[in-house]
Amino acid sequence: MARIVLKFGGTSVADTEKIERAAGKVAREVALGHEVAVIVSAMSGVTNQLVEYCSTVSPTFDTREYDTVVSSGEQVTAGLMAIAIQKLGIEARSWLGWQVPILCSEVHGKARIEDIDASKMLRHLGRGQVAVLAGFQGVTERSRIATLGRGGSDTTAVALAAALGADRCDIYTDVDGVYTTDPRIVKSARKINKISYEEMLELASLGAKVLQTRSVEMAYKRDIPVQVLSSFDEAIGSDLLGTLVTREEDIMEKEVVNGVAYDKSEAKITILNVPDTPGIAAEVFSVLADSEINVDMIVQNVSADGKVTDITFTAPEEDTDKAVDSLKAIDDLKEASIVANKEIVKISVVGIGMVSHAGVAQTMFETLASKGINIQVISTSEIKISVIIDKEYLELAVRALHTAYGLDADAAA
Numbered sequence: 001m002a003r004i005v006l007k008f009g010g011t012s013v014a015d016t017e018k019i020e021r022a023a024g025k026v027a028r029e030v031a032l033g034h035e036v037a038v039i040v041s042a043m044s045g046v047t048n049q050l051v052e053y054c055s056t057v058s059p060t061f062d063t064r065e066y067d068t069v070v071s072s073g074e075q076v077t078a079g080l081m082a083i084a085i086q087k088l089g090i091e092a093r094s095w096l097g098w099q100v101p102i103l104c105s106e107v108h109g110k111a112r113i114e115d116i117d118a119s120k121m122l123r124h125l126g127r128g129q130v131a132v133l134a135g136f137q138g139v140t141e142r143s144r145i146a147t148l149g150r151g152g153s154d155t156t157a158v159a160l161a162a163a164l165g166a167d168r169c170d171i172y173t174d175v176d177g178v179y180t181t182d183p184r185i186v187k188s189a190r191k192i193n194k195i196s197y198e199e200m201l202e203l204a205s206l207g208a209k210v211l212q213t214r215s216v217e218m219a220y221k222r223d224i225p226v227q228v229l230s231s232f233d234e235a236i237g238s239d240l241l242g243t244l245v246t247r248e249e250d251i252m253e254k255e256v257v258n259g260v261a262y263d264k265s266e267a268k269i270t271i272l273n274v275p276d277t278p279g280i281a282a283e284v285f286s287v288l289a290d291s292e293i294n295v296d297m298i299v300q301n302v303s304a305d306g307k308v309t310d311i312t313f314t315a316p317e318e319d320t321d322k323a324v325d326s327l328k329a330i331d332d333l334k335e336a337s338i339v340a341n342k343e344i345v346k347i348s349v350v351g352i353g354m355v356s357h358a359g360v361a362q363t364m365f366e367t368l369a370s371k372g373i374n375i376q377v378i379s380t381s382e383i384k385i386s387v388i389i390d391k392e393y394l395e396l397a398v399r400a401l402h403t404a405y406g407l408d409a410d411a412a413a
């Protein structure tokens with residue numbers, strides 16, 4: 001007997017028929033003698049609709065009320081999933097975040113899970129009851145509902161697996177695993193059987209939305225084996241057919257480049273004519289931090305004349321106006337001009353083997369050059385290289401890099 005956590009994403013619970021199908025998988029795990037906790041997302045499209053309702057009523061909505069609204073999608077699916085499981089003759093009950101409770105930080109809209117008191121749920125599991133928990137939500141110390149950021153049900157699942165001391169956390173979605181790149185863009189993308197936490201963390205944070213970044217962070221920290229698998233295949237998690245996210249030392253074959261990710265959600269902002277004096281970068285980025293803008297890549301040019309320079313950075317696209325406005329308010333930037341470009345995409349290649357291999361960057365730059373794609377910004381770390389290019393070349397670049405690093409399914413065969 002094992003204790004397992006199963007998470008079903010939006011497309012896996014998109015209608016009542018799919019919920020019943022997912023309940024069937026839960027029943028098969030129960031029949032194997034496992035203790036099972038289930039996390040559900042809202043039906044696909046529902047959270048987007050709820051977000052839109054809030055923006056329609058007021059673009060400057062109170063984020064605490066936003067959380068009340070957007071957390072409601074998961075409440076519906078949790079109840080329906082419990083009913084569907086009961087219909088199969090298995091005892092089940094739904095749990096909302098506050099009922100567990102899942103204690104979250106006060107950062108509404110992107111709260112962090114701070115603590116889960118799983119004792120009550122454990123007693124119910126011990127009596128053979130399936131627990132169905134609404135993903136994406138928790139409760140703050142002030143008794144307000146908080147949500148965990150888009151894709152947050154993955155994090156609920158991993159956090160609950162840690163709190164329950166679960167043996168496995170299975171993430172059911174609309175693809176049968178983690179691929180070398182988004183299989184919707186590159187048809188020849190290859191399924192990865194085992195991937196290290198480090199690589200998965202990079203892929204997720206660089207745009208591969210198959211797992212929320214924080215869920216991978218938590219799995220890494222707490223050493224929770226996470227498996228990504230398809231809810232539309234016959235197989236269940238106990239058959240172990242998806243992608244296992246696990247420790248690096250458990251992986252025999254280490255690829256130089258294991259994946260290509262893209263992120264369309266950022267904008268590039270350039271400040272031209274910045275006075276080249278000590279402290280200016282500190283001022284710019286502390287103003288941005290005070291406005292709660294998460295800056296990603298940063299480039300500053302060497303000034304040719306020792307007087308002025310340019311600073312370029314990337315930040316979430318939705319924060320572009322806020323960023324530009326707060327920069328315009330800086331006295332020292334009176335003579336500067338600020339240019340924002342939303343038509344960009346960040347493309348990244350990730351691989352743990354990069355640490356010990358030369359020429360990875362060269363392959364990336366040569367491949368993009370051969371397609372006539374201009375690189376605007378470059379950044380590197382031990383196991384990834386990212387570039388900013390024009391958004392219109394996204395698909396061309398991802399496909400070309402996928403081929404160049406020998407990741408295409410036929411190339412591997």
Ligand code: ADP
Pocket residue numbers: 008009010011012041151172173174175177178179180181182183184203207208209210211259
């Ligand atoms: P869910 O609703 O189940 O949480 P998501 O839509 O959040 O599902 O995540 C699954 C999607 O992630 C897939 O449909 C796929 O398009 C996308 N994706 C992006 N990069 C990858 C990748 N490297 N491997 C697998 N899926 C990826």
Ligand code: ASP
Pocket residue numbers: 009010041042047048073135136149150151152153154
């Ligand atoms: N329903 C939420 C979203 O769409 C959370 C999730 O599905 O993980 O972002």
Ligand code: MG
Pocket residue numbers: 009151154209210211212
């Ligand atoms: Mg998701």
